[in-house]
Amino acid sequence: xKKLNESQLNELQNDLDxxxxxxxxxxxxxxxxxxxxxxxxxxxLEIGGRVMMPFGFIPPVFIAATASLGIAKILENMEIGxxxxxxxxxxxxxxxxxxxxxxxxxxxxxDSWRRTHNYEHHTYTNIIGxxxxxxxxxxxxxxxxxxxxxxSLQFINYILLSVLFQWGVGVHELExxxxxxxxxxxxxxxxxxxxxxxxxxxxAFKDYVFFPVLTLPVAPIVLAGNxxxxxxxxxxxxxxIFCGHFTQDAETFTEKECEGESKGHWYxxxxxxxxxxxGGKWLHVLSxxxxxxxxxxxxxxxxxxxxxxISEKVQAVCQKHGIPYNTGSFxxxxxxxxxxxxxxxxxxRLIGSAARA
Numbered sequence: 068x069k070k071l072n073e074s075q076l077n078e079l080q081n082d083l084d085x086x087x088x089x090x091x092x093x094x095x096x097x098x099x100x101x102x103x104x105x106x107x108x109x110x111x112l113e114i115g116g117r118v119m120m121p122f123g124f125i126p127p128v129f130i131a132a133t134a135s136l137g138i139a140k141i142l143e144n145m146e147i148g149x150x151x152x153x154x155x156x157x158x159x160x161x162x163x164x165x166x167x168x169x170x171x172x173x174x175x176x177x178d179s180w181r182r183t184h185n186y187e188h189h190t191y192t193n194i195i196g197x198x199x200x201x202x203x204x205x206x207x208x209x210x211x212x213x214x215x216x217x218x219s220l221q222f223i224n225y226i227l228l229s230v231l232f233q234w235g236v237g238v239h240e241l242e243x244x245x246x247x248x249x250x251x252x253x254x255x256x257x258x259x260x261x262x263x264x265x266x267x268x269x270x271a272f273k274d275y276v277f278f279p280v281l282t283l284p285v286a287p288i289v290l291a292g293n294x295x296x297x298x299x300x301x302x303x304x305x306x307x308i309f310c311g312h313f314t315q316d317a318e319t320f321t322e323k324e325c326e327g328e329s330k331g332h333w334y335x336x337x338x339x340x341x342x343x344x345x346g347g348k349w350l351h352v353l354s355x356x357x358x359x360x361x362x363x364x365x366x367x368x369x370x371x372x373x374x375x376x377i378s379e380k381v382q383a384v385c386q387k388h389g390i391p392y393n394t395g396s397f398x399x400x401x402x403x404x405x406x407x408x409x410x411x412x413x414x415x416r417l418i419g420s421a422a423r424a
Contacts, residue, residue: 113135116136124288141304148172149357155369173300174266194325195320199239200312208408222408316393317340318340338361338364341364356372361392362378
């Protein structure tokens with residue numbers, strides 16, 4: 068991580084706080100109209116997908132229905148649910164958009180997400196040993212973690228995690244690595260397991276029992292379409308999140324270097340530990356504007372649709388302080404994610420040999 072002295076860190080904090088305050092002073096009807104428009108689009112796509120699905124015996128209709136439902140789930144999870152739960156729309160005083168009561172259409176409970184993501188991940192971003200989102204406890208992504216033989220299969224684990232992403236996130240708070248080390252017991256996790264089972268059961272019942280049975284003569288088609296829609300959402304969400312956190316140039320940090328950090332140091336860590344990717348308007352919308360992961364990590368409670376206009380100002384601040392601004396095309400950033408996963412599937416001696424070659 069780039070070293071800045073205390074005076075420089077204070078200046079960095081002031082520069083970024085000024086951007087934040089400018090946006091806060093301007094938040095209003097424009098932002099309310101935006102989120103309500105996205106909610107209407109989500110509902111239209113979901114209803115459209117559900118209505119078309121029973122006619123999925125016609126192949127083009129099946130594809131359209133599955134895609135419509137899959138995109139609806141993406142919008143609800145990423146541009147609505149994720150951003151609402153960050154408190155980006157609490158100022159509207161709309162009970163349906165309250166960050167503390169919103170429940171989203173995925174296996175992970177909102178309470179668990181607020182604990183593991185909003186607090187743990189955004190507080191300790193990329194601090195090895197503190198941020199459990201780093202590698203999701205199944206991937207080795209830096210040399211701080213000793214190589215073990217099972218890491219050689221981690222690209223397969225990555226594919227499985229992506230396919231089953233909502234379930235992986237849903238049980239993330241289980242802290243399986245601590246259970247294996249016997250730092251905690253299964254009894255300690257019993258309350259969480261009950262909550263996870265209830266939420267996961269409701270999601271599975273809705274998509275894999277209720278809607279197929281509702282259209283019983285064509286239940287297998289509806290079931291297949293719902294599986295497909297969830298797969299679309301899982302693969303896309305996983306890819307977006309990995310591109311925002313695990314690119315080649317995204318930095319990691321030790322607990323020691325982050326002890327007693329100031330807000331300016333926290334800002335610096337967010338800037339250097341995050342990655343953006345470029346693209347068109349709808350790529351940004353469908354990513355929940357996590358294509359601007361740098362801005363999201365710096366300003367998690369500002370309306371995400373503001374990140375594109377904030378981005379130029381953040382880049383100017385980075386240039387002023389000599390801080391790298393990690394961005395690139397979607398394909399470029401994803402390719403570095405894949406390379407990182409493959410690289411750290413190897414033991415240290417082979418990584419060193421590959422680097423020298």
